[in-house]
Amino acid sequence: MKKIPIFWPVQILGWLCYYVIVSFLYLSIAPRILPNFLLVGGMEVICLILITSILRFIIIRLGILQKRLSGQIIFLFVSAIIVSLINTICSQAIDVFFKVPSRSAHKESLLFLVWVGNFAIILIWNLLYFAYHYVVKSNKEILDKARLESVVKELQLKTIKAHINPHFIFNALNSIRYLVDENPDQARYAITELSKLLRSSMHAENISTTRLSSEIEIVQSYLELEKIRFEERLEVKWSLAPAAYDFQVPPMMLQTLVENSIKHGISHQIEGGVIEISATAQNNILHLRIENTGKLVLREKSDSFGIKSTRNRLQLLFGDQASFSIYQSDHDTVVVDIKIPAIEHEITANP
Known part of the structure; x- marks a missing residue:
């Protein structure tokens, strides 16, 4: 049976926790509850799951994690900007589909604030994803180095012991040779x-x-x-x-x-x-x-x-x-x- 990558349960559970926390805060402090809020919020979280999953696929396909640190940092910020724009468009489409009334008279400023919020969310996701793989890679390198050192050490010990026994036997037989006739x-x-x-x-x-x-x-x-x-x-x-x-x-x-x-x-x-x-x-x-x-x-x-x-x-x-x-x-x-x-x-x- 093929093992499920740890990414998927963490990805889904993480976004569900985000949905529960945001919903709780909104319901606790909002002066007026928008219609279909929980449904709209759920649809937006599903979009975030899909978008970040596609982003992960792109990271793996382009081999971003194998590139130099400077290249990873550039990709991290550029992808956060692009993905947050896409997510903002999706959010607006969901609002239109469910006929959610505008939450501000100044729609342009509202869109900018939504994009800033999405940018912060995607940037945090990126940072967590890259940080996790950096730690995993470092631990793997340490483990591989330890295993290599262990193999080299064992080979060296075996080589030394392989020389000890013939060397010892030769000298012992040499001692006995003097006694055979005498x-x-x-x-x-x-x-x-x-x-x-x-x-x-x-x-x-x-x-x-x-x-x-x-x-x-x-x-x-x-x-x-x-x-x-x-x-x-x-x-x-x-x-x-x-x-x-x-x-x-x-x-x-x-x-x-x-x-x-x-x-x-x-x-x-x-x-x-x-x-x-x-x-x-x-x-x-x-x-x-x-x-x-x-x-x-x-x-x-x-x-x-x-x-x-x-x-x-x-x-x-x-x-x-x-x-x-x-x-x-x-x-x-x-x-x-x-x-x-x-x-x-x-x-x-x-x-």
């Missing part, structure tokens, strides 16, 4: 841990945020793999506040940053090093901190995949409410600081 038992254990990680990464495809506690489980499995590879050269320290566990974070974010710490930090140290991961929560803000032994190279700060993907996702998901920084805290320690605002629910990606 220690088959550890290789089997590493493959088991890898399967856990792959299961988690598959879940990450369908969401844009996940609980920090889930991310910690992934990182713990990942570090188990890396400990097999680095043995005593890798030491891991955890400092996690229970209040931080329920915060929502981008999936695989913590894992990519820890992987980045090992790749650019620990692996370059002959004697290995330490990774310390801490999480605290205060005033609805999650504060994540990752410290690792190593040197911060300028190129690493700007070009690292883990750093770029983290920055992009935090900006897309949380805007300016989130912050990310990486710096050299002392001679041999690199620090990553992240602050994320609390959100109530997991953000699910559209299929």
